Amino acid sequence: MPAPTQFQSRVSQSAVTIASGQTASGEADLGGATLVGVMLPGALTGTTVTFTAALTPGGTHNPVTGSNGSALSYTVAAGKYLAVDPALFHGVQFLKVVSGSAEGADRSITLVGKAL
Helix, strand or coil: CCCHHHHHEEEEEEEEEEECCEEEEEEECCCCCCEEEEECCCCCCCCCEEEEECCCCCCCCCCCCCCCCCCEEEEECCCCEEECCCHHHCCCCEEEEEECCCCCCEEEEEEEEEEE
């Protein structure tokens, strides 16, 4: 019988930090992975998150939007895992997480990517 992990695809993890008093994280380089989820810290001030993307490292970041042109916005809670539709993030390599409120302390957020 095959091992359970034999059927799992490899995932990558990238940590970003939203500094105290700020709303946007530092930039993550997802490399060849597509975002599939976000692990939120146990303490999070904001109750929503959005994302911005750039074409080059340190480039101009623009909101990640859905097909209707509105920014993708997710209602979140501290200490939770946010699963996202990877189809909405295909082709995004340089990404920032944006909290709906200025964070009360440094917050480390883990982005989970998967080669699709």
